[in-house]
Ligand code: SF4
């Protein structure tokens with residue numbers, strides 16, 4: 682899932698300081714699951730913002746709507762009614778959702794209510810960890826399903842670096858050494874021989890360095 686965290690009310694207050702009638706929009710998918718931008722979080726942020734503005738003697742009217750997914754026009758179109766009645770929109774979706782809403786409503790300011798962080802998983806209650814950088818050329822088969830591009834601090838494809846101590850990463854001992862994990866995993870699935878192969882430099886042309894990417898799947902297009 683896409684993992685995000687809420688912006689502080691102080692920061693958000695500054696962002697919407699010029700507006701008196703605002704729509705707070707939640708997203709019912711990833712950011713609901715990571716407890717950042719679903720219906721409940723939008724409710725809490727709206728309440729906190731109303732209180733903060735009241736204390737500043739600059740009251741604000743906030744409408745709240747949560748749609749299924751902010752990254753699909755099919756759902757964004759449901760915002761047309763409420764959006765017509767406000768001066769600005771705060772999206773509690775990921776960065777893609779914020780931009781999708783902004784494209785749909787070009788005459789209304791649209792602001793991000795969250796800090797979008799990474800593609801990750803729920804590790805344990807209230808702890809999410811990053812697992813994928815979306816490099817566009819997945820090599821997980823080679824590494825026993827553990828991504829060194831994301832999880833090794835040096836992004837080594839031919840690790841380990843030699844600095845690991847007690848299976849922890851030398852760059853940050855809070856993290857496990859990704860290459861220790863790769864070794865253990867390959868051992869447990871009987872694929873240690875994969876480590877004998879020297880991996881050539883990765884082809885980064887599918888990654889984000891060349892600007893925004895696009896996926897076109899012609900077989901699913903309806904003409
Ligand atoms: S190799 Fe690339 S696509 Fe695969 S998990 Fe790692 S960053 Fe993600």
Ligand code: SF4
Nearest residue numbers: 833842850851858859
């Ligand atoms: S200690 Fe392990 S995870 Fe950390 S940089 Fe070295 S190989 Fe990568």
